Amino acid sequence: MTLRLYDTATRSVRDFVPKTPGKVGIYVCGLTVQSVPHIGHLRSSVNYDILRRWLQHTNHDVTFIRNVTDVDDKINARAAERGISIRDLTEETYKYFKEDVAALGCLPPSVEPRATEHVDQMKTLIERLVKNGCAYVAADHVLFEVKKMQDYGKLSKRSLDEMIAGARVEIAPFKKDPMDFVLWKPSKAGEPAWPSPAGIEAPGRPGWHIECSAMSWKHLGETFDIHGGGIDLVFPHHENEIAQSRCAFHTRVMANFWMHNGFLQVEGDKMSKSLGNFITIHDLLKDWPGETVRFTMLQTHYRQPINWTIAGLKESQKNLDHWYELTAEAKPGYLCSEVVGALLDDLNTPKAFAALHELRAEAAKGARPAAASLKASAQLIGLFQWSAAKWTSFRPASISIDERKVQRLIEARSAARAAKNFKESDRIRDELAAMGVVVKDSKDGTTWEIAR
Numbered sequence: 042m043t044l045r046l047y048d049t050a051t052r053s054v055r056d057f058v059p060k061t062p063g064k065v066g067i068y069v070c071g072l073t074v075q076s077v078p079h080i081g082h083l084r085s086s087v088n089y090d091i092l093r094r095w096l097q098h099t100n101h102d103v104t105f106i107r108n109v110t111d112v113d114d115k116i117n118a119r120a121a122e123r124g125i126s127i128r129d130l131t132e133e134t135y136k137y138f139k140e141d142v143a144a145l146g147c148l149p150p151s152v153e154p155r156a157t158e159h160v161d162q163m164k165t166l167i168e169r170l171v172k173n174g175c176a177y178v179a180a181d182h183v184l185f186e187v188k189k190m191q192d193y194g195k196l197s198k199r200s201l202d203e204m205i206a207g208a209r210v211e212i213a214p215f216k217k218d219p220m221d222f223v224l225w226k227p228s229k230a231g232e233p234a235w236p237s238p239a240g241i242e243a244p245g246r247p248g249w250h251i252e253c254s255a256m257s258w259k260h261l262g263e264t265f266d267i268h269g270g271g272i273d274l275v276f277p278h279h280e281n282e283i284a285q286s287r288c289a290f291h292t293r294v295m296a297n298f299w300m301h302n303g304f305l306q307v308e309g310d311k312m313s314k315s316l317g318n319f320i321t322i323h324d325l326l327k328d329w330p331g332e333t334v335r336f337t338m339l340q341t342h343y344r345q346p347i348n349w350t351i352a353g354l355k356e357s358q359k360n361l362d363h364w365y366e367l368t369a370e371a372k373p374g375y376l377c378s379e380v381v382g383a384l385l386d387d388l389n390t391p392k393a394f395a396a397l398h399e400l401r402a403e404a405a406k407g408a409r410p411a412a413a414s415l416k417a418s419a420q421l422i423g424l425f426q427w428s429a430a431k432w433t434s435f436r437p438a439s440i441s442i443d444e445r446k447v448q449r450l451i452e453a454r455s456a457a458r459a460a461k462n463f464k465e466s467d468r469i470r471d472e473l474a475a476m477g478v479v480v481k482d483s484k485d486g487t488t489w490e491i492a493r
């Protein structure tokens with residue numbers, strides 16, 4: 042029963058052993074709070090939630106840190122564009138994000154540290170790096186000197202030339218080398234500013250990478266178990282985090298495991314505002330329960346790219362409708378060993394779903410232990426968080442239905458059925474179907490759903 046995880050640093054699936062038995066520290070790079078979160082942002086939250094649920098299920102005390110980047114060039118630009126304060130912009134975006142991750146059934150982080158509340162720790166790290174010769178001051182900036190770190194580039198396995206091309210490095214006359222990256226920079230008028238470290242007189246602000254080294258240090262220590270994020274963060278962000286932390290603390294590693302989730306595409310295309318396929322979770326949740334969104338994301342292994350489609354969402358909704366119906370009366374039973382085995386194998390959720398579908402087939406034939414096991418096993422991956430009654434009463438906002446009329450027709454149909462007037466009851470069912478309503482009869486009465 043050993044959890045095995047893919048580690049980007051060693052390019053291999055390895056047994057996960059926590060640094061301290063029974064305790065696990067996880068740091069995941071969170072959101073830059075500049076605009077309403079889209080489905081790509083939430084993929085990482087759902088993945089690490091699966092990991093966390095498993096670790097907690099196996100009695101680990103998990104400290105889960107997801108940071109909030111609330112100081113950044115894009116935030117400053119966005120606030121200026123909208124004519125609101127940086128604080129108002131970051132608060133608004135952060136609120137959306139918190140609501141969205143909760144709606145997708147993700148457990149809240151142990152701590153959600155904000156970059157602007159950790160500037161002191163960042164400055165301490167910067168001072169250390171200057172003192173030990175890994176960073177230098179130039180033109181009121183502090184820069185990390187990449188050539189001082191022998192194995193820089195090890196995580197992304199790139200050559201220096203590839204890294205220069207990939208990072209679109211800023212060529213600045215004050216840099217010793219184009220690869221050197223910013224730890225601290227002077228603030229322009231109107232930008233957030235703090236007293237600078239390393240003897241710099243002009244007020245300034247941190248570069249992006251240093252905040253994660255500072256926050257992971259404060260909340261998890263100099264080294265910790267798992268660092269996660271999207272695959273796009275491997276270079277330069279994570280490479281630079283490693284350089285900063287290892288050089289400041291003289292450690293062999295920053296984190297023992299580096300986990301990265303894949304990209305997300307929409308109907309086969311890269312999601313972008315210009316393509317008009319930019320989907321925010323906020324909009325999605327008007328028409329679909331958060332669990333349907335979660336179910337859809339988990340159909341793809343976390344390291345693979347997701348192709349997000351409406352057809353996929355419909356399929357998930359259909360499955361969950363059936364699963365809720367089958368397990369409405371069931372108490373959670375035994376965990377299915379195939380589901381557990383799949384999760385232990387680098388969180389292989391598609392494999393877990395194959396086993397869940399088998400349980401569903403058994404439960405549909407009336408096997409009560411299968412329904413009980415389906416409920417317990419799906420709960421392990423954060424599904425079945427709603428009651429069956431809440432599930433069936435969910436109504437998509439974009440489909441307008443006259444609920445009172447539906448109710449009236451259902452009552453008339455029940456009366457026709459009681460009077461054995463099946464011609465009339467069938468006619469009413471067809472009338473409801475034409476309105477986009479599916480009627481479901483059970484021993485407890487009749488319920489209805491929107492046909493998708």
Ligand SMILES: [Zn+2]
Nearest residue numbers: 070071253278
């Ligand atoms: Zn980070």
